[in-house]
Amino acid sequence: MPLRMPRGRAADTALACVTGLAAALGSVRSLFPQHRLEPWGVTTAGWVLIAAACGALYFRRRRPVAAAAVCAAATAAYYLISSYDGPLMIAPVAALYAVAAAGRIRAAIALAALIVIGVGAGTLAGNEEINGIALFMLTGWLVGMVALGSMQHGRRAYAEEEARLRAAEERLRIAREVHDVVGHNISMINVQAGAALHRLKKTAPPDDIATAALEEIKAASKETLRELRATLGVLRQVDEAAPTAPPPGADRLPELADGARRAGLDVHLTTHGEPRPLPAEVDLAVYRIVQESLTNVTRHARDATAVGIELIYARHQLTVTVVDDGHGGATSSADGTGSGLNGLRERARLLGGRFHAGPLQGGGFSTEANLPYENRESRVP
Template identity: 60%
Template sequence: MVTGAGLRRRLPRGRVADATLACAVFLPVALGSLWSLLGPRHEPWAVTAVGWALITGACGALYWARRAPVAVAAFVLAATAAYYLSSDYDGPLLLVFIVALYVVAATGHQRAAPLLAAVALVGTAAGTLGGNHDVNGVALFMLAGWLVATVALGRLRHGRLAFAREAEQRAATEERLRIARELHDVVGHHISLINVQSAAALRRLRKDPEGGAERADAALDAIKQSSKEALRELRATLGVLRQADEAAPTAPVPGLDRLGDLVDAARLAGLQVRVRTSGETGPLPTEVDLAAYRIVQESLTNVARHAHAGTVTVHVAHAPGQVTVEITDDGRGPTAGPGSGISGMRERARALGGELTAGPAPGRGFTVRARLPYRNGVPTPS
């Protein structure tokens, strides 16, 4: 069974589509005008030849309808008027103008489409008043309905295409922001720890060139582990940008079950980290688990870089339908700095229908608190 998307992929595109449109319209118009060649003669053959030239020219102009819709519609209207004024055979050439008018409206020319329709209607009415008995009042009324419907359908098509483009752009923007948050959290966290640990190793070597190498060994080992972990998570994150024929990443999505890794890395950076868990623990939805992990990760990174703190407390509270993470340090000031990522953490919480607050803790330090709700194992939509 062919789906709508599959059918759209099979339809002709570009110049082939333009040529197909012109030929598809020419076929019924030519069939409807054959009686001017095969039927009784009502006009000289020269006039009939001019009429067929106008038919061919009007249908052929549709080849350029998408590139110059207003000019093509105006030309088709003029050719149609010349045909009906000169020929005694009333063929279906008006169909070409209807198609050209639809293209004008569908391509977003909101003023030109009604104007062309009005010119066509006024011209037909003038011909009727001038003695053309082939078009009476009923036919004129029906023509007005056809023209209005054509313009309306073209505008509807233009609106749907514009909405689809906006939805695609919005989805692309949201995907870029999501990838940017992941890269910021993964790279920023590990690079910050590497920076802190390498600075500590340098200080030890400079203070004690002879014996500092042994004490710097732990920091260098931590740098190695942090860089290895950064590369692993970076490969997993960039997996969303892989092509369809490439192997997908097999590493599991990080969650609160890996909170110990974050604590160990922060301790190697010189922080004393205490972890408290309350409530009945259980499996969390993947999106909630990842968001909680990233918020703790980014908060510990900010403490290591900006807070000048010695102790950090991480509290994970489980409750029915939600999980709350709270990170509090005893630093001398706020953990926010240039590129601190607090806005990214807040976006993560809001995307799940939750909230995140960040501000000074009572007395001293800084607190980040995020509430992440979910329902029946599914994150609550924002």
């Protein structure tokens, strides 16, 4: 069974425990009499501050700024009173990353500046444990944590926005299809019932059963149309336009690439062969494959920095390839059997094409689809 990293509160607990264990191991000599450098009361206070600084990491998701402030204050107090210079500084560094990852960039920069100023003041006051080089390295670590946290926030925001847009597009597609198919047929029923009723009333007696049935059909179809329009209004929502724009296709891939670049990825889009007009279903499949692949990279590929998107226009088919340099695969399963990829595989199969997704040797994940311009499997002889 593959080892899974903890998530949610389990991850917060694990981080607090691991950080506390590292700080405790660095300060454990304070418990041995032969290494006594301070009174036992000061040592006890130091251990309480270690517990407070590391325990604050448990709240890094729910209250990131408050947790980072408590962590930094407890760490500063520890270094002021304790004679044992343990590695407790890793706790506020981890808290700083959590603040930036939560999107509180200004708060993260302010906390980082306070930490640097505090450590610098201690150095000027005569702390022999910290010199100028160590202070410079600490500043680099803090800047790096803020930058990494900011990038993680950007990726998460990009993935959420992509999911929201895809859900909105799906609602609009359903609304369009329901309006065009169901709405049209019900309108025809209503019109034909009205026309038949108009003719029947000229010849049929007043209590004719057929006349009453047609009146019921006309009234029911009219009420159904009214309820259908209300349902479509809910699907479209008040802040969304009616589905008049054409579905997305290969011509909008640069927009997807630009969105991924804003999330911190280096995206390269290349085309080989002579581009040609694509059938609507193939054009939409190309867009969805690249969209799902980029979303998977931002959500699941650890340490991914670059993505290559390649379109190859051959004589009978178009090949779409998306490759990233991350680790861990594009889905929670290493063989690429996530629900999103299954949907892409089914879409390619229905078009008579092939789809493959999986990890690459040496790291990275590849998604490839071969889509024929014409679905020969579904052609009627």
